[in-house]
Amino acid sequence: MIIRPMLGSYELPCVERVELLEARRLARLGVPGLVGDLHQDLGKESLTVAITGSLSGDQARTDLLDALQEPFQAGDPLTFVADILESSELENVVIVGFDLTETREVGGDTHYRLVLRQYVEPPAPPSGLPSLPDDLLGDLADLAGALMDAMDLPGLLGGVPSLADPTEALRPAMDAVRDAVGDVPDRLTALAGALGI
Secondary structure, eight states: OOOOOEETTEEOOSEEEEEEEOOEEEEEEEOTTOSSEEEEEEEEOOOEEEEEEEEOSHHHHHHHHHHHHHHHHHTOOEEEEOGGGTTSOOOEEEEEEEEEEEOOOTTOSEEEEEEEEEOOOOOOOOOSSOOOOHHHHHHHHHHHHHHHHHHOHHHHTTTOOOOSOTTGGGHHHHHHHHHHHTTHHHHHHHHHHHHTO
């Protein structure tokens, strides 16, 4: 039984060809003096599926565009089913791109090519702190409390002067300055009189 390719809940119309592209990631390492290259296998790439088909009529083209534009713009994974994927573990895909071409050929005036790539769920981010048993957390809290009590923070700050009135230490010096310059206004008045100002 032939299963027509289904992308999400949309059945792809008038499919002419379905290609399954598989590849491995190989790092090519050239070694001086060695004939050929060494290859380091970095694992398998995501499966890629290319689907081509043709449509006839404006409504069919509009329906295809309506069905593909929104999931392509969102970049969200979609379920995908097709016969060619029977032996693979492909379940979810992302639309990598699609092309639409209008022609005057007989049998279809719109051709499309859809490229899908296997979606792999990213791993969960690592937690910042390791999980600790509840009984250990209680012991740690008790230990922290005992350390704070042993530190005697007020005793460490015993030699710090009070900051309530910062001018208190300056008052004797200010009084001496006031006594020294207290008669300056009277002397300036006498000088102004002598100069006739």
